[in-house]
Amino acid sequence: MSQITLTFPDGSQREYESGITPAAVATDISTSLGKGAVSASLNGVHWDLKWPITNGASIAIHTFRDPEPALELIRHDLAHIMARAVQEVWPNVKVTIGPVIENGWYYDFDRSEAFTPEDLKLIEKKMKEIINLKDPVRTEVWRREEAIAYYENNNEPYKVELIDAIPGDEPLRIYWHGDWQDLCRGPHLQHTGQVPADAFKLMSVAGAYWRGDSNRAMLQRIYGVAFLNKDDLRAHLNMLDEAAKRDHRKLGREMNLFHMQPEAPGQVFWHPNGWKIFTSLQDYMRRQQTQGGYVEVNTPQVLDRKLWEASGHWEKYQENMFIVEVDEEHAREKAINALKPMNCPCHVQIFNQGLKSYRDLPLRMAEFGSCARYEPSGALHGIMRVRGFVQDDAHIFCRPDQIEAETKRFIDFLSNVYKDLGFESFSVKFSDRPETRSGSDEVWNRAEDALKKATVSAGCDFTLNPGEGAFYGPKLEFVLTDAIGRDWQCGTLQVDFVLPERLEAGYIAEDGEKYRPVMLHRACLGSFERFIGILIEEHAGKLPFWLAPRQVVVAAIVTDANHYVLEVVDTLKAAGVHAEADVRNEKINYKVREHSVGKVPIILACGMRELVDKSVSVRKLGEKQTYTRSLEEIVIELKREATPPDLRQDINGNL
Numbered sequence: 265m266s267q268i269t270l271t272f273p274d275g276s277q278r279e280y281e282s283g284i285t286p287a288a289v290a291t292d293i294s295t296s297l298g299k300g301a302v303s304a305s306l307n308g309v310h311w312d313l314k315w316p317i318t319n320g321a322s323i324a325i326h327t328f329r330d331p332e333p334a335l336e337l338i339r340h341d342l343a344h345i346m347a348r349a350v351q352e353v354w355p356n357v358k359v360t361i362g363p364v365i366e367n368g369w370y371y372d373f374d375r376s377e378a379f380t381p382e383d384l385k386l387i388e389k390k391m392k393e394i395i396n397l398k399d400p401v402r403t404e405v406w407r408r409e410e411a412i413a414y415y416e417n418n419n420e421p422y423k424v425e426l427i428d429a430i431p432g433d434e435p436l437r438i439y440w441h442g443d444w445q446d447l448c449r450g451p452h453l454q455h456t457g458q459v460p461a462d463a464f465k466l467m468s469v470a471g472a473y474w475r476g477d478s479n480r481a482m483l484q485r486i487y488g489v490a491f492l493n494k495d496d497l498r499a500h501l502n503m504l505d506e507a508a509k510r511d512h513r514k515l516g517r518e519m520n521l522f523h524m525q526p527e528a529p530g531q532v533f534w535h536p537n538g539w540k541i542f543t544s545l546q547d548y549m550r551r552q553q554t555q556g557g558y559v560e561v562n563t564p565q566v567l568d569r570k571l572w573e574a575s576g577h578w579e580k581y582q583e584n585m586f587i588v589e590v591d592e593e594h595a596r597e598k599a600i601n602a603l604k605p606m607n608c609p610c611h612v613q614i615f616n617q618g619l620k621s622y623r624d625l626p627l628r629m630a631e632f633g634s635c636a637r638y639e640p641s642g643a644l645h646g647i648m649r650v651r652g653f654v655q656d657d658a659h660i661f662c663r664p665d666q667i668e669a670e671t672k673r674f675i676d677f678l679s680n681v682y683k684d685l686g687f688e689s690f691s692v693k694f695s696d697r698p699e700t701r702s703g704s705d706e707v708w709n710r711a712e713d714a715l716k717k718a719t720v721s722a723g724c725d726f727t728l729n730p731g732e733g734a735f736y737g738p739k740l741e742f743v744l745t746d747a748i749g750r751d752w753q754c755g756t757l758q759v760d761f762v763l764p765e766r767l768e769a770g771y772i773a774e775d776g777e778k779y780r781p782v783m784l785h786r787a788c789l790g791s792f793e794r795f796i797g798i799l800i801e802e803h804a805g806k807l808p809f810w811l812a813p814r815q816v817v818v819a820a821i822v823t824d825a826n827h828y829v830l831e832v833v834d835t836l837k838a839a840g841v842h843a844e845a846d847v848r849n850e851k852i853n854y855k856v857r858e859h860s861v862g863k864v865p866i867i868l869a870c871g872m873r874e875l876v877d878k879s880v881s882v883r884k885l886g887e888k889q890t891y892t893r894s895l896e897e898i899v900i901e902l903k904r905e906a907t908p909p910d911l912r913q914d915i916n917g918n919l
Contacts, residue, residue, distance in 0.1 A: 312451030349390035368489035398457030464490035530651030537813035563610035671718035695732035821871030
């Protein structure tokens with residue numbers, strides 16, 4: 265046999281015979297590594313311990329101390345174990361596919377009866393039995409016709425269809441444990457007992473069309489989560505419990521903020537309370553943008569397809585656009601328009617009005633633009649994922665030598681906004697060219713190099729997010745982490761050499777010649793709808809006082825204090841505080857409970873003692889203790905808290 269050279273992570277090399285397995289390599293290095301190995305990476309590709317290595321390569325041996333490959337194996341094995349468990353309990357159920365996803369896996373089944381919560385418990389029990397068997401995992405390679413015949417004989421039509429969809433004519437890998445097998449690329453662990461039996465849980469059942477096609481069979485998808493140990497599982501389940509308490513849809517109902525309905529899928533009906541949050545946030549962003557040197561514009565929502573063809577959106581983005589056909593009066597054919605999915609082509613139209621000089625650059629143009637994008641109904645999620653939304657959108661037209669300064673300026677702008685809104689830090693992802701894109705490789709090289717240089721110059725570390733750039737340019741994605749550890753991508757900055765060229769934007773430089781500006785696409789919040797949803801969940805409905813739609817309820821303890829309650833409300837309103845009176849003939853504890861559910865930050869109780877003393881009894885949301893303040897003191901305190909952070913002048917309460 266020929267010799268091959270394997271290079272290890274520390275740079276060392278060893279010679280082996282071609283066909284050696286990673287398991288044998290691990291044992292050759294040390295007996296303990298051989299016992300602890302679970303998989304390998306070969307030239308960066310995850311590799312089963314039993315797969316032969318036939319060419320020289322870089323290799324890394326993985327154990328359970330390597331979380332990423334270990335979790336992939338655990339979750340992948342559990343998908344197989346679950347499918348086996350289902351078919352052992354219900355032999356007539358047909359299996360389809362079961363990929364690894366974030367935190368776990370799912371598997372789709374064709375079963376006439378619906379899976380129940382009791383069924384999930386039964387499946388979990390059977391899975392643990394299979395794990396305890398410690399059945400060896402065996403790999404076989406079958407000819408394609410052999411695999412098709414097997415699945416046809418075993419009445420597994422979905423597997424036959426999957427094989428037919430696999431290109432080429434190469435043999436197929438089959439994984440076995442016990443008497444059960446599945447068509448699978450692998451890799452897998454070496455026996456079922458390696459899966460931690462106390463670190464997984466079946467979570468839910470959902471419907472899923474076969475291969476995502478609504479014209480095909482409706483299957484049942486069972487979701488599971490899995491981790492390295494029971495402590496990690498417990499932490500995840502606790503996080504899910506906390507997330508459920510913070511769900512913006514639940515809190516939106518309790519706080520009477522918004523609703524959605526079938527007649528307007530993916531679009532928000534804002535109630536007065538929710539719209540207060542929206543407008544307060546918008547007013548804040550408008551002040552920030554004005555201070556940051558932006559001019560505000562407003563552009564149409566429906567535009568002729570000709571503009572979208574010129575910009576490249578018709579070719580590259582049409583599947584996400586809402587198309588509008590109109591029979592124009594006396595026209596021989598229908599006019600085809602589209603709702604704008606983004607504002608950038610419209611902003612170029614404004615830029616193109618009149619002659620621009622290098623002295624006009626950078627030109628920062630902002631719009632609170634109403635956009636519409638088609639999202640599949642299954643992807644819609646409250647106000648987090650919608651079809652109609654408003655962006656805090658802006659475009660900076662500048663010279664290439666201004667990219668660095670404008671990038672730093674925007675990152676500073678974004679940092680200050682996030683701090684004001686309660687997010688002290690963020691991470692940055694660099695998304696480079698996607699497969700479907702406009703512009704030459706030369707243009708993309710210029711754009712990516714310029715953005716990377718500018719980001720480094722701004723003092724921002726970033727991680728690469730390969731292939732996730734916009735079709736017209738690379739982008740930075742600014743990611744916030746909320747109170748329970750979830751990441752939310754919000755702000756973006758994109759460098760675009762393509763759109764100014766396509767839409768013929770130009771400026772006159774110092775030499776008197778005409779040049780194309782660079783276009784920086786930027787958003788800070790992203791969509792207002794989504795960001796408000798994030799804020800609601802970040803704060804569990806207990807929004808910062810200045811953003812809270814209902815800031816203060818003044819409640820009467822006795823009816824004789826009703827007139828004083830109204831006086832307190834009027835005084836607070838005059839100071840700019842959102843205050844309302846509760847003079848219902850109900851007990852004060854009832855009122856406190858009701859307004860606490862509605863997440864009112866401050867409840868001021870007024871009885872006869874408060875009337876005489878010109879004071880109020882103060883109860884803050886989430887606190888059981890109350891304290892007394894004079895009316896004058898509480899007005900000063902709440903006036904300051906009700907003032908947006910950018911309008912506060914000092915820390916002493918003086919405005």
